[in-house]
Amino acid sequence: MKKSNKNAVGGPTALTCRSEETEPLRDLLAKIGDKWSILLLVALSRKPGYRARFSELQRSIDGISQRMLTTTLRQAERDGLLSRHVFAEVPPRVEYELTPLGLSLLEPIRTLIHWIGHNWDMIKEARISFDRRTP
Amino acid sequence: MKKSNKNAVGGPTALTCRSEETEPLRDLLAKIGDKWSILLLVALSRKPGYRARFSELQRSIDGISQRMLTTTLRQAERDGLLSRHVFAEVPPRVEYELTPLGLSLLEPIRTLIHWIGHNWDMIKEARISFDRRTP
DNA sequence: CCGGATCCTGGTCGATACTG
DNA sequence: CAGTATCGACCAGGATCCGG
Numbered sequence: 001m002k003k004s005n006k007n008a009v010g011g012p013t014a015l016t017c018r019s020e021e022t023e024p025l026r027d028l029l030a031k032i033g034d035k036w037s038i039l040l041l042v043a044l045s046r047k048p049g050y051r052a053r054f055s056e057l058q059r060s061i062d063g064i065s066q067r068m069l070t071t072t073l074r075q076a077e078r079d080g081l082l083s084r085h086v087f088a089e090v091p092p093r094v095e096y097e098l099t100p101l102g103l104s105l106l107e108p109i110r111t112l113i114h115w116i117g118h119n120w121d122m123i124k125e126a127r128i129s130f131d132r133r134t135p
Numbered sequence: 136m137k138k139s140n141k142n143a144v145g146g147p148t149a150l151t152c153r154s155e156e157t158e159p160l161r162d163l164l165a166k167i168g169d170k171w172s173i174l175l176l177v178a179l180s181r182k183p184g185y186r187a188r189f190s191e192l193q194r195s196i197d198g199i200s201q202r203m204l205t206t207t208l209r210q211a212e213r214d215g216l217l218s219r220h221v222f223a224e225v226p227p228r229v230e231y232e233l234t235p236l237g238l239s240l241l242e243p244i245r246t247l248i249h250w251i252g253h254n255w256d257m258i259k260e261a262r263i264s265f266d267r268r269t270p
Numbered sequence: 271c272c273g274g275a276t277c278c279t280g281g282t283c284g285a286t287a288c289t290g
Numbered sequence: 291c292a293g294t295a296t297c298g299a300c301c302a303g304g305a306t307c308c309g310g
Contacts, residue, residue: 022197024251025248029168032168034282035282039157053292067293067294070294080264092292094292105254111246116163119236120159123163125215126215201273202275202276226271
């Protein structure tokens with residue numbers, strides 16, 4: 001393959017955009033880059049070992065619909081980010097919990113959230129400035 | 136005012152999903168969580184001080200259409216992540232370059248990319264396993 | 271030859287109603 | 291309580307044409 005362009009650029013972390021190499025990135029973005037996945041993971045990370053029920057999650061993630069919560073939960077479960085525990089009771093009870101994998105994904109997510117906390121004001125200013133000088 | 140953000144974002148433990156507190160997160164996800172923004176930033180980060188032309192970017196980001204490249208570039212420019220340099224020449228030339236803000240966003244993005252590098256196989260396995268035990 | 275604007279379709283998301 | 295089913299609105303995004 002082409003490792004030449006990885007080292008040729010001389011950056012500390014050489015990055016390319018060829019589709020073969022960014023396929024995992026694209027795929028992951030398609031998953032967790034959607035409207036709700038990250039918020040779901042964050043909601044489940046409140047406490048270590050935290051387990052939440054469906055309705056609990058729906059209450060804590062502002063504005064999510066039942067349908068989207070179901071879909072997002074399934075996605076994340078399929079990707080091994082969370083586990084689903086069904087209790088054969090009446091009324092039915094289902095609890096969701098982050099797996100170690102999902103928990104580890106929260107690390108980079110926290111980095112991102114941190115960045116936002118630091119730079120959000122700058123982005124807002126940039127937008128205002130851009131909108132002003134653009135007719 | 137960002138003084139009041141106590142543990143809203145970036146706190147080590149307490150994370151919530153109330154819409155007021157996650158508004159920046161939701162907003163940023165809406166921006167860079169789309170199909171192309173991160174790939175664009177990555178493409179522009181090949182070298183420090185790297186400047187790329189439109190067609191150059193289109194070539195390096197596999198599969199992006201002109202329209203989407205234009206849109207994505209505008210978004211990122213508006214958010215202050217990159218700057219646009221127009222040269223009054225024939226044929227016309229426009230160059231794009233990351234701003235310090237855009238450059239700093241690459242830090243968390245790299246963290247994410249690293250995570251993918253480490254955990255992608257596990258996700259793939261989880262999917263296979265999930266698909267097998269699901270009718 | 272570059273880069274931007276226009277038209278149109280397909281997928282995604284939300285609202286609502288219903289079931290185990 | 292925890293989902294599933296169906297429908298419709300909306301917008302991302304691809305093809306295509308346009309301006310310089």
